[in-house]
Amino acid sequence: MTDDLHSEVEDRLRRVDQRYTGGRRAIVGVLESAGHPVSIDEISAHLPDLPRSSAYRHLLDLQTAGVVRRVAANDEFSRFELAEDLTEHHHHFLCTNCGQVSDIMPSPALERTITEQLDRLAEAQGFEPHSHRVDVLGICASCQ
Numbered sequence: 049m050t051d052d053l054h055s056e057v058e059d060r061l062r063r064v065d066q067r068y069t070g071g072r073r074a075i076v077g078v079l080e081s082a083g084h085p086v087s088i089d090e091i092s093a094h095l096p097d098l099p100r101s102s103a104y105r106h107l108l109d110l111q112t113a114g115v116v117r118r119v120a121a122n123d124e125f126s127r128f129e130l131a132e133d134l135t136e137h138h139h140h141f142l143c144t145n146c147g148q149v150s151d152i153m154p155s156p157a158l159e160r161t162i163t164e165q166l167d168r169l170a171e172a173q174g175f176e177p178h179s180h181r182v183d184v185l186g187i188c189a190s191c192q
């Protein structure tokens with residue numbers, strides 16, 4: 049899976065005329081092994097030799113290439129994860145107090161309900177839905 053992931057990331061970067069440099073590779077490695085959306089602080093903790101400004105720039109380039117997606121309760125708390133088409137469809141709980149983000153795996157029943165309801169609304173507007181994102185804002189257990 050890892051080799052597939054890295055070659056797919058390389059392809060996507062090439063499409064936007066970017067190279068898969070060591071720094072970018074290291075960041076993708078952190079996102080892959082973390083298994084949850086990570087902040088710049090967490091990335092820096094894993095990659096102490098990579099300046100934060102470079103890490104941030106790499107993340108923006110990876111976003112442009114469609115490799116990384118930003119997840120955030122608000123502008124103050126950015127987290128980053130691999131794009132869903134490289135991982136698996138899921139939803140998020142986001143704490144508006146501390147910024148913590150957790151992945152939640154929706155049950156097939158929930159997915160079915162969401163899809164059916166949204167398809168009906170979309171059809172009424174002649175809109176063609178491809179996917180959805182559900183970010184639930186609230187207060188995490190440790191902040192309560």
Ligand SMILES: [Zn+2]
Nearest residue numbers: 143146188191
């Ligand atoms: Zn919290």
Ligand SMILES: [Zn+2]
Nearest residue numbers: 137138154159
């Ligand atoms: Zn869903």
